[in-house]
Amino acid sequence: MATEIALNIRKIFVDRATITAQLNLPLAPPSVTILFGPSGSGKTTILRCLAGLEQPEAGTILCNGQIWFDATTHVHVPPQARGLGYMGQDYALFPNYTVEGNIAYGLSGLSVQEKKARVNEVLSLLQIKELAQQKPTQLSGGQQQRVALARAIARRPQLLLLDEPLSALDAPTRIKLCEDLRMLLTRLAIPSVVVTHDWTEALALGDQMAVIDDGRVLQIGKPQEVFSQPINADVARVVGIETVVQGRIREIRNELATVQVGPVSVTAVASPELESDVFVCIRAEDVTLELAGSSETSARNHLRGTVQTVTSLGALVRVTINCGFLLTALVTRSAHSELRLAIGSDVRAAFKAGSVHLIPRR
Amino acid sequence: MNWMAIGVTCKLATLTSFALLIIGLPIAYWLTYSKWRWKFLIESIVALPLVLPPTVLGFYILIAIGPHSPIGRFYTDLVGHPLPFSFQGLLLASILYSLPFAVQPFATAFEQVDRKLIEASWTLGLSKLKTFFRLILPLSTAGLITGVVLSFAHTLGEFGVVLMVGGNIEGITRTVSIEIYDEVQALNYATAAKTSALLLLVSYAVLLLVYAMNRRVWSVWPRK
CATH class of the missing domain: 2.40.50.100 (RNA polymerase II/Efflux pump adaptor protein, barrel-sandwich hybrid domain)
Structure with a gap:
């Protein structure tokens, strides 16, 4: 089933620019949408609004025709009910659970056998079977990222939201995991929205991309097109490469x-x-x-x-x-x-x- | 030594800290996560027993539960005897008196749970209540133990509130600290010394436990 996100929001901050974002993202699987922009541009806030972790002051958010947020009628579907996989910037693994416990954490409602099967499925998908019994503090950055991804996809979400999935890693790991992430996203075929400020990641991962600066969406298109044909000087400045x-x-x-x-x-x-x-x-x-x-x-x-x-x-x-x-x-x-x-x-x-x-x- | 007074004291301290675990958790949770702008009003009320003279606190509790107040009349009609100068009345006073000693460490512990972990739990489909029991509470155990132990120790040594609300009834409301006072009044210094030494040792042991486990007990109110 094709997913479509229609987002039109205004989010006011005391200490930085107001975000006025309008986005229509067809998310035909397997589709990866990149929200690209410099830090402070508002891309993370847009992702958090999509996740339901942040409430805009005005506007609407629709996913597949279902209203997730509407300021005028005070509708706010909580993050719990949006059927999402969300991965924050520093992975936020639960320190009091093992890797296995982290992945099984969101799988309430499944029988013990089903839970076990699901955990094993994602463990082998991400090639981290040997880490199952470890605590998050014992893991390297790259391993933590895989566990966080495994946890996010274990519930089979209808939409995957990744906030700077690779930025917490050192450069060599980042290149390796970017490749892996691309293959994984293709294989999962879950519509995904990925926030990044790194143009190499945007090109490697994205099917489409939205350039965001100063709280506004400047251009939407295929990454290659956006990078080589910025529609105006603002976009050219933000994307950098020509x-x-x-x-x-x-x-x-x-x-x-x-x-x-x-x-x-x-x-x-x-x-x-x-x-x-x-x-x-x-x-x-x-x-x-x-x-x-x-x-x-x-x-x-x-x-x-x-x-x-x-x-x-x-x-x-x-x-x-x-x-x-x-x-x-x-x-x-x-x-x-x-x-x-x-x-x-x-x-x-x-x-x-x-x-x-x-x-x-x- | 008066073992009956020691028994009353231990019973009172145990029940007080247990009750504060139940009552203190929701209060601390609310204080930590509420975004209400007038929250500091409640924070100040919870912290009031820290600075208020115990006799003042005891006086108001006595008035509040006495036969002339609605609460006191309701209780007397319900149970058949008045609340002041009973063990139940003393327990109620102790809970109020030790409230900040439980709530503050609880709130400090909740505050230290990373917001990102809580958000991750929500996006994984867990309600706020489930998130509390499966994530926040397990990550706050040190603070929970601190709060329980501190309110236990604080109740062991309370004097003014006991005297005002509980009186001095042998086997019912006479606690160790009242016992020591009585012995000194009767010039039984040897007995008073033994009981005092016991209280000193127990209090020191309790604080050793708390400080060894968590050095941030006395931090001021957590702030966002």
């Missing part, structure tokens, strides 16, 4: 990957465990522009192209270049005039292999 294109890894040698992007190939620093289908992401400020005839620098990538658009952003100028794919560069106003950049002029774009981020693509 070039996101699909590529395919041709070979990896000496930890350098050669990635085919359309008709050209790009060299990137490759992390192990990469599949061949990737998103190639390049920040606009990492791209330098040089005259087509000048000598090459130490950068691994030099792509010839023609200038397609030039947009002034105050002290900086955003230039998009067609070099087989659309590449966005951010240069200073003086560089812009020195290079005599105009639409249609030839230019060479350069960027280091280390500036190219490869994100696995579903």
Whole structure:
């Protein structure tokens, strides 16, 4: 059954910006919706309103046509009755229960055998069978995250809400678990809403994404589209990266990957465990522009192209270049005039292999 | 030593701390989680016995349960004898007198339970009541024991309230502290010394237990 969330709320805070969010999220499974934005943007509050942990001052929240919240008629379905799986930022495992006890905690109403079967099912799904009898304090961050996920999905929720599921982890664990989480969400096919401020997570996990800043929803779309085609300067500032294109890894040698992007190939620093289908992401400020005839620098990538658009952003100028794919560069106003950049002029774009981020693509 | 007085005292202290466990939990829960803006009014009332002279507290309790008050008349009609100068009256006074000694440690313990854990429990489908019994209470055991032990110890040593409400009836309301006073009045210093030493030892042992387990007993009211 397709799930749809219609949310239209206003939440007032004394000490920060009022949140005025309007979101219509079709959640056809398996669908992962990302709420993306900088910290303090209000994305966690929106998730908490969805969970019923926070009550907006005005507005409505509907899930599948069922009213979860309506300020005018004072309807507030409590979190207990929303059939959710919710995972908070620091996992909130119950210290007085074992891993098994944590997972079984929400399974009241099931017989002892059913409970046991369900616990074993999620333990093996998340590959944490050996942790069953441990207490949360004995677990590493990554293990705690798996237990919290297991606990959230054990009740077979109709909607899964994850608040920064990976941010409490160290970088290597994060990369590994991001991969696992993506596979798990695909396999579970439970509609999910994931809050994150990390664009690599947004690209790796999301089917659709909403960009949130200052309590407002700025843009909704496929992550790749939002990152590469921000609808306005606000979105561009929030999402940061500007070039996101699909590529395919041709070979990896000496930890350098050669990635085919359309008709050209790009060299990137490759992390192990990469599949061949990737998103190639390049920040606009990492791209330098040089005259087509000048000598090459130490950068691994030099792509010839023609200038397609030039947009002034105050002290900086955003230039998009067609070099087989659309590449966005951010240069200073003086560089812009020195290079005599105009639409249609030839230019060479350069960027280091280390500036190219490869994100696995579903 | 007067073993009858010791018996009365132990019975009174045990029943008081047990009753405070039952009464104190909901009060502490309400004080911890209520968002009512005038909550401090109730907080102050609960804490009042900490600063009020026991004789003042005893005086008001005596008036409240005496034959001229509705409560006193209702009780007399119901049971057949008046509440003042009975063990039941003394128990009621002790409960009120020791209320902050139970409620404050309970509330401090509840306050220390991470809000995120409680929210996690709610999203897992557990009602507020079930969350209380399966999560908050088990995580507050140290505070619960502290509250019970403190109210027990505090009741052991109460004097002014006992004298005002219970009087000095052998075997019914004469407690150890009254006994010591009587012995000193009668110049029986040796007996008074023995009983005092016993009370000192028991009180010290009780506080040792509490402090060893939880060093935050005397913290001020928990604040959000």
